[in-house]
Amino acid sequence: MRRLLAIGAALLAAGTTFGAPSYAQAEEEECHDCVADAPAEPEHAEPESDPKPDADEAPSEKAEPKKAETKKSEPKKAPEKKSEPKKAPEKTSEPKKAAPEEAHHHHHEQEEDGDAPASHEDRSVDIEMSSAELSKAIRKDLKSLGSMSVGRPQQGALVNPQRFPAGKHWHLMSPGNAYGTQETIDYLTRAIEKVHATIPGGHPLYIGDISSYHGGSLKGHKSHQAGRDVDISFYYRAAKGKPIRWYRVADAETLDVARTWVFVKALLTETDVKFIFINTSVQKLLKEHAQKIGEDPKWLDHVFQYQSKDPWPIIRHSPGHDTHIHIRFYNPRAQELGRRAYPHLVGAGVIKPHVYYTHYTAKKGDILGRIAKRFDCTVDDIIKANKLSGAKILAGKTYRIPREGNVHQIGRVKIPPRRLPSPRGTSNKHAHASGK
Numbered sequence: 001m002r003r004l005l006a007i008g009a010a011l012l013a014a015g016t017t018f019g020a021p022s023y024a025q026a027e028e029e030e031c032h033d034c035v036a037d038a039p040a041e042p043e044h045a046e047p048e049s050d051p052k053p054d055a056d057e058a059p060s061e062k063a064e065p066k067k068a069e070t071k072k073s074e075p076k077k078a079p080e081k082k083s084e085p086k087k088a089p090e091k092t093s094e095p096k097k098a099a100p101e102e103a104h105h106h107h108h109e110q111e112e113d114g115d116a117p118a119s120h121e122d123r124s125v126d127i128e129m130s131s132a133e134l135s136k137a138i139r140k141d142l143k144s145l146g147s148m149s150v151g152r153p154q155q156g157a158l159v160n161p162q163r164f165p166a167g168k169h170w171h172l173m174s175p176g177n178a179y180g181t182q183e184t185i186d187y188l189t190r191a192i193e194k195v196h197a198t199i200p201g202g203h204p205l206y207i208g209d210i211s212s213y214h215g216g217s218l219k220g221h222k223s224h225q226a227g228r229d230v231d232i233s234f235y236y237r238a239a240k241g242k243p244i245r246w247y248r249v250a251d252a253e254t255l256d257v258a259r260t261w262v263f264v265k266a267l268l269t270e271t272d273v274k275f276i277f278i279n280t281s282v283q284k285l286l287k288e289h290a291q292k293i294g295e296d297p298k299w300l301d302h303v304f305q306y307q308s309k310d311p312w313p314i315i316r317h318s319p320g321h322d323t324h325i326h327i328r329f330y331n332p333r334a335q336e337l338g339r340r341a342y343p344h345l346v347g348a349g350v351i352k353p354h355v356y357y358t359h360y361t362a363k364k365g366d367i368l369g370r371i372a373k374r375f376d377c378t379v380d381d382i383i384k385a386n387k388l389s390g391a392k393i394l395a396g397k398t399y400r401i402p403r404e405g406n407v408h409q410i411g412r413v414k415i416p417p418r419r420l421p422s423p424r425g426t427s428n429k430h431a432h433a434s435g436k
Helices: 002-016 023-029 066-070 131-140 180-196 256-270 281-294 297-301 331-346 368-375 379-386 428-433
Strands: 149-152 154-161 170-172 205-207 229-230 273-277 327-328 355-361 398-404
Touching: 002 428, 131 331, 149 331, 154 331, 180 205, 180 229, 180 256, 180 327, 180 331, 205 229, 256 281, 256 368, 368 379, 379 398
Parallel strands: 170 205
Antiparallel strands: 149 154, 229 327, 273 327, 355 398
């Protein structure tokens, strides 16, 4: 008798017969004939709140939309980085050499997106369209607005993408991922053409990934989502047993330091470049060459991380970047247009907001733990979204399910002045004389 009473007590405690199981028990014990194999209801994207009609009401530069912050618990797939760094990546020991070819798809773990130090000069542009005009253009003639870089490099989208054109001075290694903003393409072609005008000859520059057609997540990358990031080769020189090709390690023997420096200097002085990620070992070769041909030493210390105490260098070390350069540009027009257009792009269904909702009609046997797992959110997320007092749900009732969108709204981006060397500069004659 005592044994039977003990078994009954255990069953009551476990909730096997008379009570609802805990969420952990439900994940382990629930019948597979219930939610697991049932098709989801058609998803109707519903923004967390109505987009703000007036772009001037957008949050400050680093703030996320206030209403989107009600979702405190992020889905598992949400990016872990939620704040932007203000310091340059720390110098680390030289990374291991990336394996050729396969190493092209990698994660830029050191490549942070942040804001440059405060400056009295702001080179941002204004979009001379009212909120109503933007909304109408997006719905009636989206392409007429031109390229838009929306959100952040790690959580963004590309609207009205431009395919990088064919050209004799470059070669596209990944044509399907060679989409960017018009500004990004113009900046890059300008720097490449500068090389050929300064030191004629040399091989075509290899251009790797920029962004996919609509931006967003790109395999092998954490960034490259908004049309402003580019992977590109160094300029090489022929070396015995080391043919010129994409993703070759750059070192003292293989790097065409003169041409690569002309290219990097053009990025620094003739484009709105934000970051240039290059391994320290290659930075050393470039900086020593620039010093040798008479570049402004103070300016070099200002732009290079190598042997510099500048807190905000443009040329930074990032592991794996001795096989290629990663460039990130500011886009004065495309970024501001993306910011202003964000609520209207969401309203028109062109992009999904940071937090949006889909709808799910509960079926007999459904429990919140399994539904949350299916939609990659948490039980608390669903409870808060539906203002439930507990975890109990009713079959046949439709519930709002919070989802993670791919684009974060940002505030107005301040475009800092270009960092230029002292007026004395370095002549093209010096650079040309050093070419191979």
